[in-house]
Amino acid sequence: MSKKWVLTQQSFDELLAWLDPDREQAGRRYEEIRLRLIKIFTCRGCLESEDLADETINRVAKKLADIRDIFEGNRALYFYGVANKVNLEYLRRMRAPLPELPEHPPAGIEEEYECLEHCMERLPDGQRELVLQYYQEAKGEKIAARRRLAERLGIGLNALRIRAFRIRANLQECVQDCLRQQAA
Amino acid sequence: MRPATEEEILKRYLLGELSQDEQTRLEENLLTENELLDELLIAEDELIDGYLSGALAETEAASFESHFLLPPERGRKLRFARALRKYIAADETAAKALTDEETPIESVDDSTPAPGSWSFPGFLREQHPFVRMSLIAAILLVSVSLIWTLFRSYEQRRLKPNNAFAVVLKPNLSRDAGELQRVSIPKDADALQLRLRLAAEEYPSYGVVFKTAEGKTILVQDNLKAETIDGERAVVLNVPTETIAPGDYQLKLNANAPGGEPLNVGTYFLRILSK
Numbered sequence: 001m002s003k004k005w006v007l008t009q010q011s012f013d014e015l016l017a018w019l020d021p022d023r024e025q026a027g028r029r030y031e032e033i034r035l036r037l038i039k040i041f042t043c044r045g046c047l048e049s050e051d052l053a054d055e056t057i058n059r060v061a062k063k064l065a066d067i068r069d070i071f072e073g074n075r076a077l078y079f080y081g082v083a084n085k086v087n088l089e090y091l092r093r094m095r096a097p098l099p100e101l102p103e104h105p106p107a108g109i110e111e112e113y114e115c116l117e118h119c120m121e122r123l124p125d126g127q128r129e130l131v132l133q134y135y136q137e138a139k140g141e142k143i144a145a146r147r148r149l150a151e152r153l154g155i156g157l158n159a160l161r162i163r164a165f166r167i168r169a170n171l172q173e174c175v176q177d178c179l180r181q182q183a184a
Numbered sequence: 185m186r187p188a189t190e191e192e193i194l195k196r197y198l199l200g201e202l203s204q205d206e207q208t209r210l211e212e213n214l215l216t217e218n219e220l221l222d223e224l225l226i227a228e229d230e231l232i233d234g235y236l237s238g239a240l241a242e243t244e245a246a247s248f249e250s251h252f253l254l255p256p257e258r259g260r261k262l263r264f265a266r267a268l269r270k271y272i273a274a275d276e277t278a279a280k281a282l283t284d285e286e287t288p289i290e291s292v293d294d295s296t297p298a299p300g301s302w303s304f305p306g307f308l309r310e311q312h313p314f315v316r317m318s319l320i321a322a323i324l325l326v327s328v329s330l331i332w333t334l335f336r337s338y339e340q341r342r343l344k345p346n347n348a349f350a351v352v353l354k355p356n357l358s359r360d361a362g363e364l365q366r367v368s369i370p371k372d373a374d375a376l377q378l379r380l381r382l383a384a385e386e387y388p389s390y391g392v393v394f395k396t397a398e399g400k401t402i403l404v405q406d407n408l409k410a411e412t413i414d415g416e417r418a419v420v421l422n423v424p425t426e427t428i429a430p431g432d433y434q435l436k437l438n439a440n441a442p443g444g445e446p447l448n449v450g451t452y453f454l455r456i457l458s459k
Contacts, residue, residue: 032218033215035221036214036215036221037215039214039221039224039225040211040214040215042255042257042258043197043198043200043224044200045200045251045254045255046254046255047254047255047256049255049257074215074216076215076216077212077215077216079215080211080212080215109263109266109267109270112263112264112266112267113267113270113271115267116264116267116268116271117271120271121399124436124438124446124447124448125393125404125436125438125446126391126438126446127446131272132272132275135233135268135269135272136272136276161226162222162226165222165225165226165229168229168268169225171264171268172261172264175264175267176260176264
């Protein structure tokens with residue numbers, strides 16, 4: 001994708017200032033918006049979500065002088081409007097390829113498994129046990145087992161769900177780092 | 185937990201099955217609501233798990249394959265989820281194998297005892313049912329009392345040993361030979377009392393995992409409280425000497441923070457030279 005307009009430091013600073021007068025808050029807000037834009041493009045099936053999110057941000061920064069004094073409302077929704085245009089252009093340009101079905105039988109996951117073993121060993125014991133118990137595959141008993149686990153930990157079912165998700169996300173990041181190191 | 189309808193909407197969104205209006209509303213909320221992104225990420229994981237376990241309907245599985253899996257990131261998530269399922273299944277199998285290792289039940293021999301021989305089951309069968317039940321109840325009571333007495337005796341030795349050998353450990357010593365705490369346990373000591381000095385911040389309670397250097401767990405204790413010993417704050421763990429042999433060991437001290445995950449607050453190393 002060609003980027004004809006480049007985001008300079010000055011335009012980036014102005015964008016942050018538009019998001020929030022406090023620079024730290026503005027930085028957080030910027031990251032939140034960027035992350036959500038990437039997720040939206042991903043959920044729409046785009047193959048270059050990060051590039052599209054950056055393109056969206058670049059266009060907003062470019063238009064800032066025109067909108068800064070007249071735009072009212074949640075700044076994030078302006079990004080959303082621009083993202084829709086970027087998405088349409090992407091679809092016209094790419095003419096989305098036919099989706100590839102996952103391989104059956106699936107390609108070997110030996111490397112992921114090896115990395116996962118390594119990452120599980122590095123988990124604190126409590127987190128490791130939580131993951132093992134939360135994701136056990138006792139059909140028909142999964143909900144009851146999770147309820148018991150939540151009671152044992154003294155937390156609600158939804159808090160357990162979020163806790164398991166965060167540990168899983170950390171594990172996945174660990175595995176991806178491990179795979180990158182192996183590939184290097 | 186959010187209403188089931190919102191979970192259903194997130195699932196349909198991930199499968200590309202929402203109408204344009206529904207999609208726009210959800211995406212606008214995604215940009216403005218903090219919690220929704222986390223809910224969406226959790227829904228992704230749960231959708232992947234549902235696909236792998238065969239829980240998705242046929243049309244859902246088709247959308248999963250044709251839409252959800254398009255971006256490369258999703259393929260990576262799917263592979264990770266497969267590896268996680270395999271790992272957990274292997275762990276369950278190993279755990280089940282341990283619990284299934286029990287003495288085979290010997291078949292009850294109902295045949296008539298050989299002449300001149302006496303068998304206790306036979307003796308029981310000959311008694312009046314009331315007498316039989318009373319005898320069995322008495323045997324059970326004696327067995328339970330004996331087991332309880334042995335358990336209490338072990339616990340008392342472990343928790344309040346008669347003759348404990350105390351060792352003070354400081355956190356996060358490296359395992360370099362020059363800095364490893366080396367210990368020779370007196371032969372008459374029935375327990376090794378490990379006093380784990382606390383680094384700084386204190387918590388309501390702690391858990392300790394005592395392992396060999398190779399990772400084999402020797403002892404796990406939870407709900408330990410910090411104590412003041414010789415003017416220093418420490419968590420105390422009593423380990424029966426019969427459970428440890430010369431070698432290298434490590435202890436992980438985890439703090440039970442209220443409402444949070446156990447937090448590792450210190451690692452301690454020692455080398456048992458002799459007993």
